[in-house]
Amino acid sequence: MPDIRIxxxxxxxxxxxxxxxxxxxxxxAGADLRADLAGRDLTLEPGDVKLVPTGLRVEIPHGFEMQVRPRSGLALKYGVTVANAPGTVDSDYRGPLGVILVNLGREPFVIAHGERIAQAVIAPVVQARYVMAETLSESDRASGGFGSTGRS
Known part of the structure; x- marks a missing residue:
């Protein structure tokens, strides 16, 4: 396993x-990110979207990204998830690391200082070159999308 340092x-x-x-x-696969709330709690009312600080800044190696993903237990039990899942932290970003949480549940959710609120997955990135074309190659799927292959 490669030694990737953040x-x-x-x-x-x-x-x-x-x-x-x-x-x-x-x-x-993911390292837990914690809420740094200056010792206080933060309440997410149903429907609320809030930026929750982690108190951290990171330097991600060139050629990688940090994906900020929901914690499955928070999503299943409380309806709390990452609003822009997965959020991307680029390798050239050096600002504060925050997590955009949304409460899709029916009850207020209290985030405690130090609570694990999301997970960070480090993944390789490939930058492609986009080129204008006159036509695209044929495929079996063609333009079918949004459930065109069925449910089962």
Whole structure:
């Protein structure tokens, strides 16, 4: 397995006691991101969309991205998910790392300071070159989309 290092800094005023993103199991694809709420809680009312700070800034190696994905337990149990899933953090971004959460559930959801709110997956990126064409090659699917292949 390659040794990919993500450099991390804390924002000014961030809680130094919070762990850096970490993997909960040896086979985990995502490292958990935690809410840094300056010791307070944050309530997401049903339908709310809020940017939740992590207190971190990251440097991702060129050729990679950080995908910010929902935690399945929060989504299933409470309807709380990442609004722009997966969110992308580009390798040249150095600003504060925040997670855009939405409460799709029916009840308010309280996010505690330090709670695991999302997961970060590091993935390779390929930049393609887009070229204007007169025609596109034929395929069996053609222009069928949005459920055109059926449900089962």
């Amino acid at each position: 450099l991390v800094m804390r924002d000014e005023g961030a809680d130094p006691a919070l762990p850096l993103p970490d993997y909960q199991t040896a086979g985990a």
